[in-house]
Amino acid sequence: MTTTLTKTRRPQQADRPEGPQRSRPAARRRNWPGGLAGWLWLAVVAVPLYWTLITSLKDRSRYYASNPLVPSADPTLENYRMVVESDFLQYFVNSVVVTAGAVIPAVLVSFMAAYAIVRGRRMRVLRAMNGLFLMGLAIPLQATVIPVYLIIIRLHLYDSLTALILPSIAFAIPLSVLVLANFIRDVPKELFDSMRVDGATEWTTLWRLAAPLTRPAILTVSLFNALTIWNGFLLPLVLTQSPDRRTLPLALWTFQGQYGVNVPAVLAAVVLTTLPVLVLYAFGRRQLLSGLTAGFSR
Numbered sequence: 001m002t003t004t005l006t007k008t009r010r011p012q013q014a015d016r017p018e019g020p021q022r023s024r025p026a027a028r029r030r031n032w033p034g035g036l037a038g039w040l041w042l043a044v045v046a047v048p049l050y051w052t053l054i055t056s057l058k059d060r061s062r063y064y065a066s067n068p069l070v071p072s073a074d075p076t077l078e079n080y081r082m083v084v085e086s087d088f089l090q091y092f093v094n095s096v097v098v099t100a101g102a103v104i105p106a107v108l109v110s111f112m113a114a115y116a117i118v119r120g121r122r123m124r125v126l127r128a129m130n131g132l133f134l135m136g137l138a139i140p141l142q143a144t145v146i147p148v149y150l151i152i153i154r155l156h157l158y159d160s161l162t163a164l165i166l167p168s169i170a171f172a173i174p175l176s177v178l179v180l181a182n183f184i185r186d187v188p189k190e191l192f193d194s195m196r197v198d199g200a201t202e203w204t205t206l207w208r209l210a211a212p213l214t215r216p217a218i219l220t221v222s223l224f225n226a227l228t229i230w231n232g233f234l235l236p237l238v239l240t241q242s243p244d245r246r247t248l249p250l251a252l253w254t255f256q257g258q259y260g261v262n263v264p265a266v267l268a269a270v271v272l273t274t275l276p277v278l279v280l281y282a283f284g285r286r287q288l289l290s291g292l293t294a295g296f297s298r
Contacts, residue, residue, distance in 0.1 A: 056080070056268040063264055079268035088272065090244060091251040097161055098247060099229045102168035107222050109169075110176030111214070115206050117177070118184045119192060130181070136174030145238055152239055163239040164247070168232065172225040183217035184210055223284040230277060248273045 051068060057075035058066065066072065113129070120126040148167050157163040187210065195205045211218070236250040252269055 052267045052270060055264055056271050058264050060262055060264050079262075079264045080272065082265050083269045083272060086251075087243070088251070088269070091246050091248050092276075094161060094245065095230055095247040098164045098168065098232075099226050101161070101165040102172060102229050103222055103225045106169045106172035106176060106225060107218060110173050110221065111180055111211070111218060112206065113173075114177050114180035114184055115210055117181050119202075119205075119210075130177070133174045133177045136171075137178065141171055141234060145234065148235075149238055158239060159241045159245055161245065164232075164235050167235055167239075168229045172229070176221045176225065179221050180214060180217055183214050187213050219284055223281065226280060227277060230280075 047069075054071045054075075055063065055068065056079055057077070058072045059076055059078065062072065113133070117126045117130045152158050152163045152167075157166070191209060191213075192205060195209055200208070231249055232247070233249045236245075236247045240246065240250070248269075252266055252273075
């Protein structure tokens with residue numbers, strides 16, 4: 001007698017794909033509080049800029065009689081002409097000289113000091129110097145106005161652009177050293193060792209290895225210091241007296257009288273003062289991004 005054995009096979013799931021299973025995309029949840037906070041912050045930033053721009057194009061006689069948030073029916077450039085004719089170019093040159101004269105030495109000194117702190121051999125001395133730089137961050141500018149004023153008087157530098165450049169360098173160095181030292185510390189040690197094996201000096205290693213690799217940090221520190229010094233008001237107010245030594249933030253007082261303020265002219269001066277800052281930021285941002293992506297394009 002012949003018996004036939006039949007194998008029972010489990011039904012296969014035809015809908016299951018052979019490859020790895022794909023998870024369903026998670027449902028997107030709308031962050032209403034975050035979006036509302038973003039629009040609120042945009043309004044807080046955009047409304048003052050909009051008011052500044054439209055007010056600078058209004059006539060002084062019609063400024064108080066019109067709605068401050070409504071543009072003028074007949075905009076005028078009379079305020080800008082008044083600002084340019086009020087020695088604006090002299091103030092602009094003074095600001096450029098002070099900013100460039102303070103940023104360039106401060107960044108150079110900070111970069112060399114940061115390299116010595118990170119890669120130096122005399123660690124005890126360098127750690128003590130690093131501690132002094134960190135202590136400089138804890139001292140605000142307002143607390144040193146009187147000592148700085150007395151030092152400038154003793155050096156016979158009062159009412160000069162040098163009196164503005166020297167303290168600006170001193171106050172820009174601590175933060176610059178901190179940022180640059182942390183950035184140099186992230187550079188692999190093997191790169192410095194390979195340069196020493198090839199016979200490179202410390203000076204060559206500083207400018208041919210550390211400087212290109214820390215270019216983003218150098219540009220960031222330079223841009224931050226430039227914006228801080230450009231917008232500085234306290235040092236020019238205390239250390240200068242002559243009208244031809246004023247910088248742009250201090251020159252805004254020119255449009256303030258004894259019994260009133262020419263608000264449209266002041267805001268026109270604010271717009272002209274802000275334009276170089278925007279150009280510098282745009283240029284620095286482009287250079288910063290190119291420095292960050294330079295290593296990947298090679």
